[in-house]
Amino acid sequence: MASIIVTGAAGFIGFHACRRLVADGWSVTGVDCFNAYYDPALKRGRAEALQAEFGIAVRDLDIADDAALKALVLKLRPDRILHLAAQAGVRYGFDHPFEYEHSNLKGHLSVLEAARALGDGLGHLVYASSSSVYGEREGPFKESDPVDHPASLYAATKRAGEMMTESYVSLFGLPATGLRFFTVYGPWGRPDMAYFKFAEAIMEGRKLPLFDSGRGRRDFTYVDDVVECLARICADAPARKSHRIFNIGGSNPRPTTDLVKALESSLGRSAQIEHLPPQPGDVSLTYADTSALETAYAYKPVVKLEDGIARFADWYLGWRGEKARSLAG
Numbered sequence: 001m002a003s004i005i006v007t008g009a010a011g012f013i014g015f016h017a018c019r020r021l022v023a024d025g026w027s028v029t030g031v032d033c034f035n036a037y038y039d040p041a042l043k044r045g046r047a048e049a050l051q052a053e054f055g056i057a058v059r060d061l062d063i064a065d066d067a068a069l070k071a072l073v074l075k076l077r078p079d080r081i082l083h084l085a086a087q088a089g090v091r092y093g094f095d096h097p098f099e100y101e102h103s104n105l106k107g108h109l110s111v112l113e114a115a116r117a118l119g120d121g122l123g124h125l126v127y128a129s130s131s132s133v134y135g136e137r138e139g140p141f142k143e144s145d146p147v148d149h150p151a152s153l154y155a156a157t158k159r160a161g162e163m164m165t166e167s168y169v170s171l172f173g174l175p176a177t178g179l180r181f182f183t184v185y186g187p188w189g190r191p192d193m194a195y196f197k198f199a200e201a202i203m204e205g206r207k208l209p210l211f212d213s214g215r216g217r218r219d220f221t222y223v224d225d226v227v228e229c230l231a232r233i234c235a236d237a238p239a240r241k242s243h244r245i246f247n248i249g250g251s252n253p254r255p256t257t258d259l260v261k262a263l264e265s266s267l268g269r270s271a272q273i274e275h276l277p278p279q280p281g282d283v284s285l286t287y288a289d290t291s292a293l294e295t296a297y298a299y300k301p302v303v304k305l306e307d308g309i310a311r312f313a314d315w316y317l318g319w320r321g322e323k324a325r326s327l328a329g
């Protein structure tokens with residue numbers, strides 16, 4: 001059985017990716033440091049579900065501990081590494097810049113070093129980048145577009161990850177693929193992201209802060225579509241010394257007001273909207289050109305925002321109910 005190490009396995013995308021990879025026959029080992037950027041109980045809940053339902057162990061390990069990561073990788077000698085662990089979020093970087101240095105620079109470098117130590121034994125390093133590397137521009141965004149003007153520290157560290165990978169590919173011959181994800185959402189999602197915060201505000205009857213009056217457009221991408229791409233890309237073994245980068249996005253940007261409407265309809269409640277000016281660090285548009293992905297892997301995201309949000313809302317209402325019951329009992 002082929003084996004894979006997934007970093008950030010207790011995270012939102014990592015959790016869904018692990019489940020799919022096991023279903024596809026991979027032997028999966030997860031790594032996560034369960035940091036408190038958002039509710040660690042949600043991360044523990046994902047890790048417990050991975051263990052209970054799929055027998056996947058998520059090891060408590062900080063990827064920036066390069067010696068510990070390399071030791072684990074050399075012990076398990078995986079055929080693939082899927083590197084998703086990172087400090088995500090744009091605004092958190094205003095007050096916690098060194099978290100980005102820690103996980104996205106040192107952590108990414110540790111993953112590259114571990115991958116390098118495996119030599120020819122590693123068939124593919126697949127890692128997460130972000131649509132944020134594109135900064136403020138007209139869409140659709142192509143992988144060949146210049147990406148020299150990041151609008152946030154997060155974006156700068158994600159671009160740095162791509163550049164560090166490029167140097168390791170050219171120096172040590174790794175086969176690597178970077179994925180620029182566009183606003184991924186879905187069940188077991190991230191409480192720091194707008195769709196989750198909006199759902200909380202709607203259910204609690206609080207004001208929902210709509211920056212730039214909801215005019216900003218996002219290329220929302222349902223997590224199952226992302227996971228389908230990850231499964232195809234991880235199964236692939238590109239030639240050594242190859243570094244490709246793909247957009248993974250819905251290719252259909254929608255204004256934030258559409259997100260609010262989809263949530264209202266799925267949750268069966270109205271939002272109380274507070275119109276606010278644009279926030280620093282936010283770009284006005286994200287829009288993926290996915291033609292390179294379609295050519296290479298014969299797939300493009302298909303789930304409509306309204307359908308994906310309905311699935312998120314189903315999960316969210318169940319999760320919220322369970323949380324309330326455990327607090328009461």
Ligand SMILES: NC(=O)c1ccc[n+]([C@@H]2O[C@H](COP(=O)([O-])OP(=O)(O)OC[C@H]3O[C@@H](n4cnc5c(N)ncnc54)[C@H](O)[C@@H]3O)[C@@H](O)[C@H]2O)c1
Nearest residue numbers: 008010011012013033035062063085086103128181183184
């Ligand atoms: N969700 C999105 O919309 C989106 C968009 C663009 C890019 N991405 C990228 O995709 C990847 C996965 O994102 P996600 O949405 O699942 O985020 P997430 O925060 O839910 O998952 C990341 C996981 O990595 C773990 N982690 C962070 N630093 C670590 C460290 N030093 N050592 C070990 N574990 C560490 C966290 O505890 C978390 O569980 C990230 O690299 C993120 O930057 C996500």
